[in-house]
Structure formats: C-alpha cells, structure tokens
Amino acid sequence: MPELPEVEVVRRGLVAAVSGRRIRHVSVLHPRPVRRHVGGPDDFASGLVGRTFGEPKRRGKFLWLPFADGDALIAHLGMSGQFRLDAAAQPRPPQCRIVLAFADDGPELRFADQRMFGGLWVSPGGADLPVEVAHIARDLFDPGFDLDATVADIRRRRSGIKRVLLNQEVVSGIGNIYADEALWRARLHYDTPAERLSRARVVELLDAAREVMTDALAAGGTSFDTLYVNVNGSSGYFERSLAAYGREDLPCLRCGRPIVREPFMNRSSYRCPSCQRRPRAGVRYSSHL
DNA sequence: ACTATATCCTGTATGC
C-alpha cells in the first residue's frame, strides 16, 4: 500500500540505482503492467533500449524517470508494485513482471507486482511533467504547493473529509493509511463534511498529514508485510508508529478507548470513537481547541 | 461540473 512516503523512499533508491545508466535490454514478462503503454509490450521493450536515465521525479504517488531526449518512463506502484535492484544471476520471483538490463552490466532493475494495479509506460515528451501526471494535484512536499488554494478547494467540496483527502486531484500522495492517521491527529471523523470545516481546521488537518508523512519517511516508510520494500528489498519501520490504522480493538493512544474499524469506500476506516466523534447535523468545526 | 460507485488483480487469512 505505497503512499507518498513509501514512493519517495523508492524514488530516492532509484536516484542512486539508475541515474545515468543506459538501458541495454528490456524483458516484459507479463503484459498487464505495461497496459498503459500505447504501442504495446514489444514497443515498450524495444523503445527503451539505448536510452539513459536522468534523475527520477515524483508527484504524489506517481514516479517518472526522464530521458535526455525529453521522454520519460512513468511508474506507478499501485497496490503492490516494487522496484528491486538485483544481479542477473539472482532468481526472479514469480511476481517479477518487467526486467531492465543495463549497458554497464551492473545489477538489473526489476519491477515486481503481485496484484498488478501498478505499471510502467513511456510518456512521449514527459520528462518535465508527463501529461498522464498533470491532472494530479501537487503534494504537501512540493515547493509549488499552494496551501491557501488547497484549503479553499477542500472547503468547497460537498463530500466527507476523508473522501476529499483521498482525492488525488485535490492534494496528492495521501492514501488510506495516512488519511486515517491525519484524521486521528486532527481529531476528525472521516464523514465530517468538508464544507463545515473552518479554514484553520483544514490547515490543522493538512499540517497533521504532512507531519505524519514526514515521520513515516524518516522511518523508511510503512510496511505490514513484504508487499512494500525499497529497492534493496527492506521494509520501513513506521508501522509501529501508527496510532489508528490497523489498530482495531487496541487502545487509543490519547484516551484509551478501543479503536474501531468501519467499512468505508470498499475498504476500512480506523478511528477513535471518543476523539473522533461522528459529526452531528449543523455543527461547524473550528479550531481553538 | 461534480460526486459516488464498480472494476481491475492475487495472495493470504478465515469460516464452515
């Protein structure tokens, strides 16, 4: 379940692993992860040969690796995508979908993806900002992130605040885990109407999201299993720092009441039933707590 | 124009 911190860990790994390296050969072992490549698997593979990677970029949960000619390789990890750097002699796991070998005969770059919600494809002219990524809002760590505009956008949405947080066209990089953590830190129920939040309350929430993702990044990301790993194959340590997500029946770290899990958008939401009360009709949510 | 929902996918865990 890679979200912004996990994707950023992977990006940093790729900076060290592939920047400046020239592709010698590409193998597509499963067509699904290249489904978004316009020319199909064969064109994907042949079109990459001979190109040299620049410095990998990220917006929200999207990655792209620019080439000198102005094109870019886009990568999205989806639910279970992983990049691994391995010697060619290393056995490939069954989830390995795409392999890039390099002209320097160093370790090859492998894209593994169990559930195959993720993928790789070439974006013509996408080196600066791929058109496939342009509709994604800037994330909380983007130097160009506009706090006032984002707060205003959030407050005019007619939806519950968690739905808005998960909308990558409003603010990107936040997924189910960090949405629940930010809402817990801000003491908000996921169904609180976004339009009933004061400006200051929304700023508090975004601050909480930025802080929890900063902490997670410092810990190398969150992982519950082997589905999320960095390019070296190791997992992050942030799971132990989560206050809400995955903590059903465990005591709230503020008040001790057991955390509850509730169905939400075909997934789960975790919250403290005391600190994060269900909103009542007409109540407005301002700061000064 | 905006919001909500169905869909894709596979490995693991759980219930009967």
Next chain:
DNA sequence: TGCATACAGGATATAG
C-alpha cells in the same frame, strides 16, 4: 482437507 468468502486499496471509467 477443501472450498468459499473476505480483505488489502491504488486510479479510473462510468453511472448518477
């Protein structure tokens, strides 16, 4: 032991 079901949840096409 086996079979069925639930669950994990990114982004997006489509329905409302």
